[in-house]
Amino acid sequence: MTIKLSNRIQLVKPSPTLAISNKAKEMKDAGLDVINFGVGEPDFNTPDYIKQAAHKAIDDNFTRYTANAGIIELRKAICQKLERDNGLKYDPKQILVSPGAKASILDVLMAVCDNHDQVIIPVPFWVSYPYQVLLAEADPVYLTTYQVDGFRVKADVLESTITDNPTAKVLILNSPSNPTGTVYTQKELEEIAEVCLKHKILVISDEIYERLVYDDSRHFSIASVSPEMQEHTVIVNGVSKAYAMTGWRLGYAAGPANIISYAGRVQEHATSCVNSITQMACVTALLKEDDSIEAMRLEFDKRRNFLYTELVKNPHLSCFKPEGAFYIFPNISWYIKNNTLGIKNTDQFCEKLLEKYHVALVSGSAFGIEGFVRFSYANSMENLVKGAQRFSEFLQELRENS
Numbered sequence: 200m201t202i203k204l205s206n207r208i209q210l211v212k213p214s215p216t217l218a219i220s221n222k223a224k225e226m227k228d229a230g231l232d233v234i235n236f237g238v239g240e241p242d243f244n245t246p247d248y249i250k251q252a253a254h255k256a257i258d259d260n261f262t263r264y265t266a267n268a269g270i271i272e273l274r275k276a277i278c279q280k281l282e283r284d285n286g287l288k289y290d291p292k293q294i295l296v297s298p299g300a301k302a303s304i305l306d307v308l309m310a311v312c313d314n315h316d317q318v319i320i321p322v323p324f325w326v327s328y329p330y331q332v333l334l335a336e337a338d339p340v341y342l343t344t345y346q347v348d349g350f351r352v353k354a355d356v357l358e359s360t361i362t363d364n365p366t367a368k369v370l371i372l373n374s375p376s377n378p379t380g381t382v383y384t385q386k387e388l389e390e391i392a393e394v395c396l397k398h399k400i401l402v403i404s405d406e407i408y409e410r411l412v413y414d415d416s417r418h419f420s421i422a423s424v425s426p427e428m429q430e431h432t433v434i435v436n437g438v439s440k441a442y443a444m445t446g447w448r449l450g451y452a453a454g455p456a457n458i459i460s461y462a463g464r465v466q467e468h469a470t471s472c473v474n475s476i477t478q479m480a481c482v483t484a485l486l487k488e489d490d491s492i493e494a495m496r497l498e499f500d501k502r503r504n505f506l507y508t509e510l511v512k513n514p515h516l517s518c519f520k521p522e523g524a525f526y527i528f529p530n531i532s533w534y535i536k537n538n539t540l541g542i543k544n545t546d547q548f549c550e551k552l553l554e555k556y557h558v559a560l561v562s563g564s565a566f567g568i569e570g571f572v573r574f575s576y577a578n579s580m581e582n583l584v585k586g587a588q589r590f591s592e593f594l595q596e597l598r599e600n601s
């Protein structure tokens with residue numbers, strides 16, 4: 200007997216970033232020297248001061264279920280962090296600790312969206328947003344952004360998108376951005392906030408890459424625009440990226456108490472609390488930070504500069520210089536249009552690159568846009584040097600066959 204699957208689940212496709220990583224892993228296991236730029240996680244180890252706090256939690260037998268929304272020490276530590284780094288005051292009742300920022304976003308969407316409410320997603324987007332919206336049985340509305348604008352949402356375009364989509368309820372904003380590395384300025388966020396307030400749009404502000412900003416860019420949370428905007432924002436953040444803790448699974452949402460309380464209800468019946476040991480370690484991560492966190496940022500910055508410089512040496516390639524996160528998103532559309540090797544889209548470009556040159560990238564199509572590829576520079580300098588070289592050789596081959 201075949202059980203018919205739900206309509207909801209049939210809309211959801213596997214994560215494309217995982218698909219390329221799996222293929223690269225298979226090739227690696229078969230003995231090939233594959234350089235994988237597909238991975239969205241720091242290649243550093245979790246800093247020792249955080250690991251020690253986890254050891255202590257185990258030794259203290261801190262191993263039972265905790266409050267669903269997170270232990271009070273951690274929710275207080277998150278409030279302190281939000282005040283210290285973002286100038287925002289929250290009460291622990293306004294914080295939900297979840298198994299990853301990914302879970303926080305889904306919980307919030309489930310709590311605020313009704314069937315066919317519209318959720319505005321700027322393109323290019325992080326791969327999970329559309330599927331999370333579909334899982335919440337809401338409708339994604341895509342708002343195109345352009346390389347010439349640094350992939351930024353413009354307030355006037357946002358306004359017309361909202362006007363054209365009268366059941367728009369939520370905007371998902373991601374700064375610093377995956378995949379482009381865009382970091383919005385305070386002024387840009389003020390303009391976006393004005394439109395959101397006028398149309399009563401809730402912003403889910405995904406700030407998971409907050410700590411990874413470079414040059415003159417500064418992270419600013421849209422919730423900091425005004426107290427009114429704070430009431431229209433749910434900040435989502437976590438420890439995965441800045442503290443190299445992807446496998447520990449801890450993220451959080453901070454927002455209006457009623458939304459947080461109902462998002463918590465989703466979590467209560469889905470996963471319950473985050474692992475107690477992880478929670479204890481994160482109190483230390485947030486309150487007792489040492490210089491290992493800044494050292495990782497500096498290393499990412501070095502790699503970003505290297506990769507950007509190497510990539511833009513290639514003729515017919517253009518690239519927005521990332522201002523944050525650990526991704527770079529070059530425009531390779533000329534090569535798709537001009538090669539005679541039968542490569543007709545960005546997926547085929549990535550497949551051929553992996554097959555022939557053993558370099559794994561993620562196709563722009565995964566992020567809703569053709570003609571771009573994403574490198575993650577959460578990889579060793581040695582691999583960046585080798586990978587950039589192989590990538591250039593591939594482009595040269597395409598030019599020779601144009």
Ligand SMILES: Cc1ncc(COP(=O)(O)O)c(C=O)c1O
Binds near residue numbers: 302377437438
């Ligand atoms: C933009 C963005 N948001 C959220 C997440 C999820 O983070 P977490 O590991 O906390 O679930 C990621 C991870 O890749 C991401 O890139």
